[in-house]
Every structure is written in structure tokens, then in C-alpha cells.
Amino acid sequence: MTCDDFQLRLTAYSLGELDQDELQAARDHVAGCNDCASRALLDRQLTALVRGSAVAAPAATRAAVLAAVRAEAGRADAPRPVRRRHWIALAAALLAAAAVVAAALLVVPAPDPGSPLAAAWSSYHARGKNGLGSPTEAQADRLFAVLGPASRTPDLADFGLRKDGWEARDLAGHLAAVAEYRDAEGGRVTLMRWRGDLPPMPSGSDGDELAAYRWGRHTSYWWRAEGVVWCLVGTIDQERLYKIAEHLGGESEEGAPG
């Protein structure tokens, strides 16, 4: 084996992935070639460097994943029916235990491809690493023309959320206003609004009611006010997101143009 041959096989040699004949030839070569022996050492050290950079899952992540898995397993064993709530009932529900809220959520594995649910899900995942930017003036004007006051980005500071940007997006063929928020712990909330119909809910309902979907640990709340669909998605705790949905739901009805 020449030095060139060895260099070509260096990675496979370091990984122990050479077949027996090649391995023996490589060993023989290294035994008599200081340059290639140094290269092999360097490759082992590089592997050790790379391996040493492994990152363990944070304890909070482990806990969240395990909780989601156990909840999912529980639901699979004992599926629960969907529950819908009217706005009046929402206020009462807030006073009830958070468990009641949790039980009311419909759990689905993923939205159907091509549906507005899937479009919202994709939009939720499509943000950049630094959050959203801001629309051009022309885009902002167009959003206002289409959505009216619903195009504005609501202030959610009272819920511990700071604005992290907003932009205009095409969402399932609709011009949508998308706003993103973050809390101090890095939790993320995305608010999407577009003019159209509320996506079909599993219960077959539409209208100005709050519907909830959950994808994994993502909870999303949906409602429609004055022809505008609102979708609130987030990774923050469910009860807090629910309060925000209720707050925005009331505001969207009061603030819509007559």
C-alpha cells in the first residue's frame, strides 16, 4: 500500500471499517511509515475532539419529552372525545383546574397535508433563527387593507411576552400577518391571522368559537372574528397560552371594524 492509498482509506481505517485484507495492508504500511502513522494519530485525535463536543439533553427537555410520551401513551390507551367551548364557558373554564383545559384538547399526530392546519404548522416552523423581521411599508399597508385592525401586532407584555418580529406570508393562498413573541425563558408564541374560513374542526363546527389542537407539545388555539381567522401556537405552558387566546379573542371581536 502506498501513502496515497493509505490517505484515501484513512477514515475507514480509523473507524475500523476496512475489510480484513485492506486492514492488514494498512497496518503494515503504518508500521513502516512515520508520516502516515502521524496522520492516523491526528485522525484519532480529531475524532476524540469531535466526540468530546457532544451535548447532553437539558433536564427540562428530558422531562418535557417524557411527559409528552406518557401523555400520548395514556391517550392512546383511553382516547377522549373532543370538547368545544363557547366564549362564556371559557371564562368559567379558566377558573377550573388546568387539567380540565388539558382534557379538552384534541390530540392529533399531525395536520393533514394541504390543509390550512398544515399550512399554519409549516408557517410556524418556517421562522428564522433570529425570529421574524418586519414587513415593508407596502406589505404593512396591504395587510391593513386586507385584515384591518386585525393586522396589527398585539402587545402581549402583560403575559410576559416580548415582540420578536412580524411579517407578511402566504398561508394556504391567503395573505397572512404572522407575529412572533418570546418570553424570558425562551418560550415561543406565534400568532397568525388571515381572512378566510376557519379550517374544518374535528367536531365539524365553525363560527366564533375557540378550538384547540395539539401537535406534540405544541398547543394551538383557533377562532374566527369578523371574517378573520386567528391561530395562536406556542410552546409556553398551556394555561398561559389559553389566557392569551381568550384575551385576544375578546379583543378581536371588540376591535373589529363594524
Next chain:
Amino acid sequence: MDLEGFEAATVPHMNALYDAALRLAGDHATAQDLTQETYLRALRSFGTFQPGSNSRAWLLRIQYNLFCTQYRRGRRMPLIWLDEGEADPSLDLPSHEPGPEEQTVRELDREAVRRAIARLPEDFRMAVTLVDINGLTCAEAATVMDVPRGTILSRLHRARRRLEAILMPELGRVQADDL
């Protein structure tokens, strides 16, 4: 549903899944989302898992497919590494007992290594993540990424040469210490 069996087969690999997710997605929040979605998908398809096969490779394949189909679009290169302070120190990092070389380099700047890996093209980065970090064989990594084994070897080879170039000062320091 065999929750106990599922957890026994998969929970020991959560560090590996999170590490791979972080290297793919580049930020903690998305990595956690991706890890959790992977586990939920794995739970739903646990009936298809072959007992005795490599459950880490099975999970990583689910995760990689999930990333490619639902997370990749619009993503930019990861360069954000969050504080690891909340990691549970009682939990082992994925794979491998530390050897003499690994002991030697532990004092090196792990952050520099992570950033160097993050600069690799996604296919190279994933090959390094699967084989060098998570201990999969090239054949297992090939199954995860749905490419021939030779492609994995080629990507690893090229990735290592790039990492060498970036990390040469650190590697040189290790070699000098060895003399």
C-alpha cells in the same frame, strides 16, 4: 401500549437524539421540539420496531426524516449554542468510554469544535454526528440518511479534512502535549 418497553428501548438514547437535533436545527427550542416529535412518532410506530435491532439508529432515522420533511425548509445554518448549565450531570453523554486521546482533549475549547462542526454542510455534519459522535457504523448511518455506505465514508473523509483545517491549532497543541 407497551410504554415500559418503549421507554426502556428509547430513553437511554435521548442525549444522542437531542445532540443530533441541535446540530441539525441549531437552536435549543427547535432541537427540543424535534426531539419530542421524534419520540412521539417513535411511540406511534413502536409496533414496527424490531426488538434486538439498533434502537438508536431507528430513532435517528425517524428524526432525520422528520427534520427533512417538516423542519428543514427555511432553516439557516446553526451557530447558536446555548448554555448547557441545565444539563443533568448524572446522565452519560452518548456512546463511548473516554480513551486516552479523549482525556487529553477534554480541556480544549469544546465550543470551537462545535462551531467548526456547525460550519460543515448539512450532509457532512450529519455523517459526523451519526458516526463520530453517536457511534453508528457507516452502514447504519447509510440507512439513516438513505444513501450508500460509500457515500457516508466519502462525506466523513471530506468532513474530517475540513475539520482538520479549522481545528489544526487545537490538534497541534494536543500533539505537542503528547511529545
